[in-house]
Amino acid sequence: MNIIFVEPHFPRNQREFPRALAAVGANVIGIGETPWDYLDDELKSWMVHYEQVGSVTDRYQMTETVRRIQGMVWVDKLESTIEAHQMVAAQVREDLGIPGTSVRTTWLCRDKPSMKDALRAAGVPTAVSTGADNAEQVWEFARQVGYPLIVKPRDAAGAAGTSRVDNDTQLTAALESMGGYDSIAVEEFVEGHEGFYDTITIDGQIVTDFASHYFPGILEAMRTRWISPMFIATNRVEGGGLYDEIREMGHRVNQALGITTSATHMEWFHGPKGLKFSEIGARPPGVGCWDLYNAANDMDVYRAWAEAIVHGRVTQTPSRSHSAGIVALRPDHDGQIKGYSGLEEIENRYGRWIIDAHIPHAGTGTQPIEAGFMANAWIRMKHPDFDQLKAMLDDVGRTVHVYAG
Missing domain, CATH: 3.30.1490.20 (ATP-grasp fold, A domain)
Structure with a gap:
C-alpha cells in the first residue's frame, strides 16, 4: 500500500507515524516543508520518496504535488495528524479521488458551532x-x-x-x-470535571480507546502560572459507570460526524448537568499523549494506528496495567531558566515510577504558559493505581520549582 504522509519531520513525534506505517508494510511517501538534506537517516529510511513544498497548508501546492506523485505510483491513502493540516489534506483527497476522511467530516470536526449543531441533532448532550x-x-x-x-x-x-x-x-x-x-x-460555560477520550476507529467502529483526566480544567491550567497542571490517562476504563457513558457518547459522535477510519481526540465535561461533549479532532491528541498510552498499556499505539490505516484491523490490546500522566513545571517568571529545586528529592522518592522528563538547562529561554503542558519543564510518570499516581504528580508539582528571570 502506498501512503502519503503529510509533514513527517515536525514536531518531533511526527516521525513516529511514518515509522509505524513502514513497520506494518506500507510504502511511505512524505510531503513536508523541511528540505530532504535536513532529515536524519532514520527518518529517511522509513520513506520510499519525499517531496518538499513551501507550505503543507497551501491547497494548490499540495494538490499539484500529490497529482505529480499519482503520475508515478498509485496512491492508496493520504494521511495527516496535525489539526492545521487536516482541511487541506481532506480537500486534496476529494480533489484527486483518494479515500479517507471527507471534507464534510473534517469541517464538522473543526468548526465548533457546526459540530455541536450536528451532535445536538443526533441527541449528543453539548453546551x-x-x-x-x-x-x-x-x-x-x-x-x-x-x-x-x-x-x-x-x-x-x-x-x-x-x-x-x-x-x-x-x-x-x-x-x-x-x-x-x-x-x-x-x-x-459548563461546570464540571474535564477530560478527554481518544480512539482508533475503523469503518466507524471504535476498536481501541483511552480516557484521560485534566487537573485542573484546561482553560485554568493554561492561564494560571502558579499551577503545575497535569493530565492522567486512567487504567480504569473497563470499570463501567462514567466510562461506559463516555464510550457510548464517543460512538454516537463518530456516527453523527461520519468518522470512518481515523484516530480521534474528544474532549468532555462531567458535572452537575451530567456528561457533556465538548469537541473532537479527527486526529491523534497532541502533547505526547500516545507516548503515555504506550507506557501505561504495554503497546505501540502508533503501530496500532498504522495497522488500522493499512490493514483495517488492530492486533494489539491495551493491557491497562498502569495509569500514566504528565505534570507541567512552570518557571516563576518569563525570561531564561536559572535553575531548579526539588528534582533530587523527587528522584529519590519516585524514581522507579518516572517514565521520562524534560528539564531544560540553565540559560534556556522560557515559553509562555499558554503554550501548553510541554512548553517548558515536565515530568511523566506511571503507577498501577490511578489515585496513587495523582498524589505523586501533585507532590511533584508542589516540590519542584523552576526559577527564571
Whole structure:
C-alpha cells in the first residue's frame, strides 16, 4: 500500500507515524516543508520518496504535488495528524479521488458551532452554543443565555484563543482581543470535571480507546502560572459507570460526524448537568499523549494506528496495567531558566515510577504558559493505581520549582 504522509519531520513525534506505517508494510511517501538534506537517516529510511513544498497548508501546492506523485505510483491513502493540516489534506483527497476522511467530516470536526449543531441533532448532550460573524450576534447570545460564557475562534484547537467571560466588561475585552478572527464560537460555560477520550476507529467502529483526566480544567491550567497542571490517562476504563457513558457518547459522535477510519481526540465535561461533549479532532491528541498510552498499556499505539490505516484491523490490546500522566513545571517568571529545586528529592522518592522528563538547562529561554503542558519543564510518570499516581504528580508539582528571570 502506498501512503502519503503529510509533514513527517515536525514536531518531533511526527516521525513516529511514518515509522509505524513502514513497520506494518506500507510504502511511505512524505510531503513536508523541511528540505530532504535536513532529515536524519532514520527518518529517511522509513520513506520510499519525499517531496518538499513551501507550505503543507497551501491547497494548490499540495494538490499539484500529490497529482505529480499519482503520475508515478498509485496512491492508496493520504494521511495527516496535525489539526492545521487536516482541511487541506481532506480537500486534496476529494480533489484527486483518494479515500479517507471527507471534507464534510473534517469541517464538522473543526468548526465548533457546526459540530455541536450536528451532535445536538443526533441527541449528543453539548453546551448551548452558536457561531457568530460579528460582535452584535455574540451580545445577543449573551443576553439570551447569560454568563459565564466561553468565546473562541470557530476552528481553534484545544484552548487556543479561548476566553471565559463572566460579565459585560470581560466580553468586551474578549471581543476586542479576537478582532482578527473572521468568525467566533460562543457557548455556555459548563461546570464540571474535564477530560478527554481518544480512539482508533475503523469503518466507524471504535476498536481501541483511552480516557484521560485534566487537573485542573484546561482553560485554568493554561492561564494560571502558579499551577503545575497535569493530565492522567486512567487504567480504569473497563470499570463501567462514567466510562461506559463516555464510550457510548464517543460512538454516537463518530456516527453523527461520519468518522470512518481515523484516530480521534474528544474532549468532555462531567458535572452537575451530567456528561457533556465538548469537541473532537479527527486526529491523534497532541502533547505526547500516545507516548503515555504506550507506557501505561504495554503497546505501540502508533503501530496500532498504522495497522488500522493499512490493514483495517488492530492486533494489539491495551493491557491497562498502569495509569500514566504528565505534570507541567512552570518557571516563576518569563525570561531564561536559572535553575531548579526539588528534582533530587523527587528522584529519590519516585524514581522507579518516572517514565521520562524534560528539564531544560540553565540559560534556556522560557515559553509562555499558554503554550501548553510541554512548553517548558515536565515530568511523566506511571503507577498501577490511578489515585496513587495523582498524589505523586501533585507532590511533584508542589516540590519542584523552576526559577527564571
